Amino acid sequence: MKKLALLFTLALSTLSNAWVIDGLGDYKFEALSSQTYVMHGPLGEPSVQNYGFMNNPGIIVGKQGVIVVDPGSTLQVGNKVLEEIEKISKKPIVAVFNTHVHGDHWLGNQAIVAKYPNVKIYAHPKMIAQAKDGESDLWLGVMNTLTEGLSKDTVAVYPTDATSHLQKIVVAGETFIVHNDITGEAHTDNDIMIEHVASKTLFLGDNDLMQRFGRFDGTSSMHGNITALQYATNLNLSHYVPGHGPSGNADNAVKPFLDYLIAIQEESKKGYKEDLADYEIKPFADKRLADYRDWHGYDAQLGKHINKMLLEIEALDI
Ligand SMILES: [Zn+2]
Known part of the structure; x- marks a missing residue:
């Protein structure tokens, strides 16, 4: 009977062609444009049920490769994200962006680097410094505790390249503009917002949240966050991807x-x-x-x- 149930579950998950998380839903990359996709994560706190998965990993499919924004919160979640990416494109992953130092967004780097050891990972210079100076240990601990050990074997794999404000990055034939240091402090003091020029998409990290609130921690500024969102809106882009919750346009997201x-x-x-x-x-x-x-x-x-x-x-x- 157990075997039958397992077969049935397997058949269902193949049918839905997604990462099925019991009791939460089906998670897969949804198209925002012909080149950009987002897997909108569960809205809760890290738990045994959600494996610590809670953010919105994004991908941009370029001519010569795939670029990933925020590959998730643990090695295990990163592996699932990678599996779902490969259902969209089998092209190699050539770059990763990490929007800020909170581990639910970037501890999944480990899974990407395990498969693509030479991948470039971009983040704010303060993100890299803080990650190396204790933040990663803090988040590894949070994930381990709240998932009751499901994040075992996750280690911090740090970004390789520091960004600067309005830096233009061309990778896999795609052009990105990095928006950081707009106000110095917003969700944190190390947020970057990533614009994919061709699809007019902005990945805002946790400067933007939908249907889920978060903490404003020691390095944050609510005034700065307001300014960052006004700045983002004024860029007049077509697609806006929050750090958590549904994507959309400036009005609805x-x-x-x-x-x-x-x-x-x-x-x-x-x-x-x-x-x-x-x-x-x-x-x-x-x-x-x-x-x-x-x-x-x-x-x-x-x-x-x-x-x-x-x-x-x-x-x-x-
Ligand atoms: Zn955050």
Whole structure:
């Protein structure tokens, strides 16, 4: 009976032609354009159920090879991402971009490098420095704990090439423009946003989030994040890929998070003027943000976001 069930599962996963994660869904690369594809990851926190997979790996299929953005969170997830990439194109992977230092986006580098040892991996210089200076150990630990050891054997494979603002990178016949240091700090102090020129696509990393909120950690700036999203929108591109959640155009895949941040900013400014504490501001913000209550992490993050915004407003004294 067990064998039959296994056969049935195998048959189903072949039928769906995707990475099937029990209880979560089917994960495969979806086309944004004739050259660009995104595998939109689960929206939760790393867990046994999702193997630690939670981000949006992206690929660009060039004439002579494939370029990958953020290949996932562990060796095992990276291998699955690689498997799904090969269903789209068998061309060699010639370059990888890592959008920022958070390990859910880049610890999958290991899987790509195991197959393509000479692949170039691009990231912000501060990302590379911080990854080597403890962040990778921190994230390896997070993944190992939350997946209860499913990420075993994952090691940090660091980016090889530091980017600079508006750097033009031509690889596999494709042109990319790297946008970083727009504000110094946004989701982190080491974010890059990657523009694929031909398809007019922008990969925003966690500067943009959809249907899922995250933390603003020690190196982040909510004001900077607002500026980065306004900058991204002003690039007037066709496709926008957030770090988590569905891709789309500027209106349906950037504006929602931008509007959220602006609402937090406005409510916090009002509260600051009236000398209110973060918990006193929260009910006003919550009322205004009713549309966001079903985003993953809303309850856990709203108070923290207001607290962080208040600290920034205080520091700026605006
Ligand atoms: Zn992040």
